[in-house]
Amino acid sequence: MWKLALPVIIYLCYVNTVINGQVQFRVIRQWKFVNYTWPSTVKYANAVSSGLYIPENVIMAGITYYDNYYYVTMPRMKNGVPATLGRFTALPGLSTAPLVEPFPSWDFNKVGDCDVLQNVQNIEIDPKGMMYILDGGHTHSLLPNPVKNCPAQLIIFDINKNTTVLTHAFAQNVASQTDSFLYDLVIDGDFVYITDNSANDSGIVVYSKQHNRSWKIRHPTMRGDPSAQQFKVNEDVIDVRINIAGIALGPKVQQSKLALVVNEDREVYYCPISSLHLYSISTAVLKNESSSNNNRDFPGEVRDVGLKSSQSDGIIMTNHGVLFYGLLGDNSIAQWNSTTSFTKSQKILSRDVNYIQWTNAFTIDTNGTLTVLSNTLQKFVHGPLDISRYNFWLLSADIGQQSYLYDDPNFEYLPYEHVSTSTTPKPTTSVSSSALPTESESINEIDVNAEGSGNQQLLEFSAVFIGIIVWAFNHN
């Protein structure tokens, strides 16, 4: 047994705010690399020397809050990722770079064993503590020889009972073992909607819990747009066509202010990474298994919501219909109230070249705090991370709303009337990547405070030093 006292500085820096202080992001955690709660120093030393753990190769990609924990995913895109799912406390802690505790256990994260988690990209957790885990199955996708021995699976895990409830391996024609890339998901009662970022068979995979069945809906708007595939995050250029990734679920629609009838069909929002468009599709289409036949058009059911000023990865919607998303090429976080016009009322909340580097995922805790994981993915895809500098940040802001997973019985949602609902949108982007709107000439009425961006340097370093505390921990 040994004791160690480590001084830890708690930073509480504010991230650059572009518009006048409605939503203020603060940096709540920051890491140079992901490290884990190793069972012993011997196990840790062995993992390092055997290459089971290579810190430069571990990226944090997904984040979901539940019951005072942040659950995070570390997809096995490269070798040296000892656990692909883990967690750490969401309570104001003593460390700004907490160790990740493999979840639910080290054994359940063993690489090479198809009966346990292999490559988790994202998870979602319902209010009852059912965790929906997307395990892509194949690993080492960024290496020359990807390993494709295990099927793509959806695993439902009961956090409170600490047990697996269900494992659903997808059929080859839904999410193939060799080509699928299950990316992100939303839960809609009995149904789960999952984006498949597959290079040659992208779409939305639908899972029905009641029937333990799955199918895939394909549409041209779910594929990346070659004219929007090139963009830059700081100095790093991304130039590869990337299909559907981010997905968000709109609130239940109350059909009229007087009627009590609530339409169970909701709107699913999605965007390919290589696209400037936000699209939506009615869950009525997704829930109908016969929609999966052929490449159907769904006129009036797929909508082109409008253009953004840059590409996005993860997106999230609140139970009051407000969408939050990152603008990757613009180092910024934006929001849109979906009862208003997308073209006219997108707002950039924060822009910061240091802290906002690839907003991969968003989560909302039960206290109404939005948390964003910014993870420098643009560097990770080009080589090992430079672990002498910060690579991952959690940025939080109080938004006073809950996640889409929480019904608000008093909330009346009347969606924005879309202009063209009778024609099927074409997935072509009229704005080419070289002509992305700049700050000053961005999409109509994006609320950007030019002064804020001019003073960026000053604001970026406005770190507020809170204090030095001593973190003492016992280790057996």
Ligand SMILES: *[C@@H]1O[C@H](CO)[C@@H](O)[C@H](O)[C@H]1NC(C)=O
């Ligand atoms: C990683 O965490 C373990 C404790 O689990 C610790 O012993 C080790 O020193 C850490 N490694 C680094 C490089 O911080």
Ligand SMILES: *[C@@H]1O[C@H](CO)[C@@H](O)[C@H](O)[C@H]1NC(C)=O
């Ligand atoms: C949520 O708010 C409660 C009451 O203010 C507080 O005790 C709890 O720590 C908060 N949870 C998080 C994750 O911040």
Ligand SMILES: *[C@@H]1O[C@H](CO)[C@@H](O)[C@H](O)[C@H]1NC(C)=O
């Ligand atoms: C959950 O179960 C696993 C064994 O399957 C165990 O290793 C782990 O400690 C348990 N977690 C909790 C929080 O009890």
Ligand SMILES: *[C@@H]1O[C@H](CO)[C@@H](O)[C@H](O)[C@H]1NC(C)=O
């Ligand atoms: C659900 O479907 C999968 C097939 O993907 C099957 O392996 C599993 O046994 C099914 N579970 C139940 C409870 O029927």
Ligand SMILES: *[C@@H]1O[C@H](CO)[C@@H](O)[C@H](O)[C@H]1NC(C)=O
């Ligand atoms: C996707 O591409 C791979 C190889 O490039 C090929 O083997 C596979 O059949 C393709 N899948 C589909 C659904 O087109």
Ligand SMILES: *[C@@H]1O[C@H](CO)[C@@H](O)[C@H](O)[C@H]1NC(C)=O
């Ligand atoms: C499902 O889709 C098929 C084919 O488009 C259609 O004929 C059928 O009416 C739909 N079912 C429901 C319940 O909407």
Ligand SMILES: *[C@@H]1O[C@H](CO)[C@@H](O)[C@H](O)[C@H]1NC(C)=O
């Ligand atoms: C969204 O916009 C509507 C209509 O302008 C407004 O009534 C509502 O309060 C807004 N919602 C939020 C969460 O700001």
